[in-house]
Amino acid sequence: MSKLSLNHFSIRSLEIEKTVEFFEKVIGLKAGPRPEFPFPGAWLYNGDQSSWSNAVVHLVAIDKNNPNGLKQYLGERDPKTLSGSGAVDHIAFFAEGLEEKLALLNELKVPYRERTVPVIKLHQVFLDDPNGIVIELNYPAAEKAALDAKSK
Numbered sequence: 001m002s003k004l005s006l007n008h009f010s011i012r013s014l015e016i017e018k019t020v021e022f023f024e025k026v027i028g029l030k031a032g033p034r035p036e037f038p039f040p041g042a043w044l045y046n047g048d049q050s051s052w053s054n055a056v057v058h059l060v061a062i063d064k065n066n067p068n069g070l071k072q073y074l075g076e077r078d079p080k081t082l083s084g085s086g087a088v089d090h091i092a093f094f095a096e097g098l099e100e101k102l103a104l105l106n107e108l109k110v111p112y113r114e115r116t117v118p119v120i121k122l123h124q125v126f127l128d129d130p131n132g133i134v135i136e137l138n139y140p141a142a143e144k145a146a147l148d149a150k151s152k
Helices: 016-027 068-074 098-107 142-149
Strands: 006-014 030-032 040-045 055-059 090-095 113-117 123-126 133-138
Touching: 006 133, 016 030, 016 040, 016 055, 016 113, 040 068, 055 090, 098 133, 098 142, 113 142, 123 142, 133 142
Parallel strands: 006 055, 090 133
Antiparallel strands: 006 090, 030 040, 040 055, 113 123, 123 133
């Protein structure tokens, strides 16, 4: 069994400024660094902002003038569904054992999507649970590099 720990949860927000203010003032998190994604958003940290692993809430904003970056990266969602738990975009876990997990997903014929975010040294695997909730598994990018080197 692979080791898992909760990494973050992500909310698609039509009210990004109000949502940041809520999580800062009410919950006590602090907005901090975020990789350059092709859509606007904010990462809210619990503790030290020099560690990506402390960014426990990822807010995803919808750029009404250019929604394509978000659509291409995370997929399209109907803005009318973005209230209540419908605003929860995905749940992410830190994980280890990329090679074994990919083998299992392939064996079970579970579709998944992959990408690497070099600046935070993570390799992401996205899959959908039976309820349509996106699950993100974050592996050390070094595991992906080792797997790629092994397959050459």
